[in-house]
Amino acid sequence: MDKKQTSPKLLQAEFPPAQEEQVPANPPSRKRHLDSDDDAEQQAKRARTTRPTSEPARLTRQNLARFNKMGKKKSSDPSDDSRSTKTKTTSTTSTGFADKARKNGILDPHGSRLAKNLEDIRQQQAKSRATASPPESVYNDYVDRVDRAGNESTIVVATSKRLLKEYPTNYPDAYNRAFTNLPKDAGFNNGLSAPQPDFIEGLEKEEYRPFPVDDYIPGAALYQDDPRSITLPQIAGEWKGPAGDMREARIQSAYDGAAMVHARNKALAYMGKEDPPGHASVTTFTTDGTNLNLFAHYAAPSEEDEGALEYHQSLVSTINLTGSYESFKEGRKHLRNAQDHARAQSYALKDQLKEHYKQQRGGGLHPVATGVPPLPVPGIESLNAYEDEGDYEVVEHQPVHQPTPPTSSKHRSGKTHAHHSHHSHSTPHSSKAPSSTHSSTHSSGGKRKALFSQSSHGSSAPVSKHRSYWKKDRETGQYYHVHSDGTVSWLDDEEDERD
Template identity: 65%
Template sequence: MDKKQNPELSQAELPPTQEEQVPVNPRSRKRQRDSDDDAELRAKRAQTAQPTLEPARLTRQNLARFNKMSTKKTSDPSDDSGSTKTLSTTASGFDVRARKNGILDPIGSRPPKNLEEIRERLAAPRETASPPESVYEDYAYTVQRAANEATIVGETLPLPKTYPREPYTRVLSQAFTAFPKNMGFNDGLSAPQPDFIEGLEMEEFLPFPVDEYVQGAVLYKDDRRSVTLPHLAGEWKASDGSMREATRQSGYDGAALVYARNQALAFKGESDPPGHASITTFTTNGTQVHFYAHYATPTKNGALEYHQFPVKSTNLVNSYIEHKEGRRGLRNAQDHAKRQSQALRDQLKEHYEQPRSSGLRPIAEGAPTLPILGTELLGTYGDEDDHEVVEPQPVYQPTPPTSFKPKHSKSHHPHPTTNSSKAPSSTHSSTHSRRGKRRASSSQSSHGSLGHVNKHRSYWKKDASGRYYHKHSDGTLSWLDDNEDDGRD
């Protein structure tokens, strides 16, 4: 067949140019001429769309690029661009970054000073009875056949105890959304996310606003029931999972809990004894359970190193005796962590409320502190020379004390300069609210000032009515129990 008589063959052999891609079928030429404008418009649209469609071609390179984009994103720890991407505990590079942040592994950690105390506490007998041996046999049979980590978690959850109907909350596999970033130990890392965490609820710390005063105390953002200042965390792995990875995650969890506890103690102006471990973590794959003690020590350059020292390891399936040891250790660690959390809560609340219960604290901002009648202010706050002679400030009370006497109409004269240093300051006073100085009050009755009168008998004289007065060199009198604007009678 002649190529010219075969439109399809002729079209296939044309060079791949835009003009030659137009069909050569004679029947369609008229239609093509009538729609030249439409063809030009379509060509322009094709040229415009071509750059955006090109990256979507299904090639091996683009497919590999797509797979890379769909995986969990991590960032270069050395990136200072302010990107929100962080390095997760499962990402490559986490171990090195954690070490640069001061988180030590068990091999590089030093034993805590209270190591033996921790070991004894984990092994201490409990008041409740152990489960029967049949429970252990069922556990060993099931856990060794678990197909994945979720099954391991489900089978091992009965080992730790629960605290029903108590504001002591357990949370599984939840990231610390409220934890501050870049605190040294977590620079460039994602938020800790232990498989197991439990602690007091934030409301248990009221009226102390723990979220405002202690960094890292509250774990979850915008949650009034958030776990707060916990002392125990745990990590699970499947039976064929990497326990080394669980250990790394446990070290990160423990560092976060140590940081928060140290911040809480710093708020009170205190700290744990050097080398003393108060935080515990555990790792388990259902077959074995490992316990670690965590604490921080300063380095020569002022930074902190977070230790993770192995305390004890127990096999949960080897024998009934070892199973009970592992179960006992978990529950003893839980009870101790709960007691520590409660003690720290009480200390924080007491420290926060202590200034509020002081009698020296003003009732309202700017309001003067009223004197307590029947007390010797000078005897409490020092000698006469320690107090200034100042112009009295008005003291407002709803009802004046019964010991107040009506003022007398007398002429007023300024104190001579020579007498101002001799006159005891108990005749008049003011409360200096800004400096916090307490001076003797003019509202003090004559009975409340008897001690001061006895001390200065040569200055004050008693008249026939029993009132004390002083006669100045200019002939004027000052009365002990009167309250005049210029301090004179």
């Protein structure tokens, strides 16, 4: 074999002396590891798996090349922590979110004008609740969990269960879910990712049926392609962990509030309405488990930029939840009252939208206005329930107080002419309705059938159940009806003889 191949100097990479590997006193034969690339690869594998950690793998050219290749492969692994770490899209420190939000008219409490109904909101949130306060053991447990929490997610779980009120399933909540259905050209969100509050709750889109709320109010439903999407919510919340920046949470809540105010104003505008100027109806809160801050939100025209809107955020209250048992109860009460108020606002807005939609489609008309008579209530006879509705043609006008019956034979029991619309008859009496009128009565779904029909074995007074319509002439014993225009119709018994 060539001596050049067995020279020990060529078995090492050309590195400075300080980087050379220490050769063992009795090194094993290296001949078989230099016979081929495959043998070298086997050596590298053995070096990685069998050598003790204190003895590094031999730095040959071939091994070094393979190590470099392995390093590149690892750095491109999608599971690498540096690539898979997810942060909230509205982070104020990494994306310049605060500056972009301000340019879009989203103001913090220092730059906002106080809501005109701020004192009313404070009183509403501070009012006593009908339910009993939690025992002091709940407070002690709360403080212990907050103190032990090591990150934001733990804080959310530990505090939300003990602070927030839960409502029925038709008023759901959602955690850390982005508003995927928000229009990108709403103005307040220019250049920003979608709002993604840690907590939000509101009515489902299904509750607005039959009103297609998302067709008339873009962005009212928060989540795209979700028929159960939370729609037009009025409250949201942001959490921070033990080392979190509460100022960042405040800016994020201002963005959440702007999104809810924008949708609320669009819904009111659809009905031709608006909240009173400076009136706040939307609520947000921020907390790190220790401090709780509640805010009220509204929009107003900008005083600096004509035609633009500004979204104002007013601080309602700040409460230390862990300071004492009393302060814990106070903060819990304020937050739950804010939830109740937001829920009431949601239902009120939903009811107004549905009613407006109903009026727009049908004009708010009762079925009576379309020509359909009201259904009779059993046991109750209305005096004008069957007043003239155009089903009878009258050609003879007679005084109301002196009805003159036509010449006819005696009154007979049996079916009246209302049952024989398929016949065409001429009539010897000018007051009798023509057959065409009978046909229209019959084809109208039989709405007057019960008015006239009786069994052929019934009483000699075929309209005894509808005396409010037909009146009996005391002189002739025949029945007549006086219409609102003064004309008179007679119930002709000769029609019965043609059956």
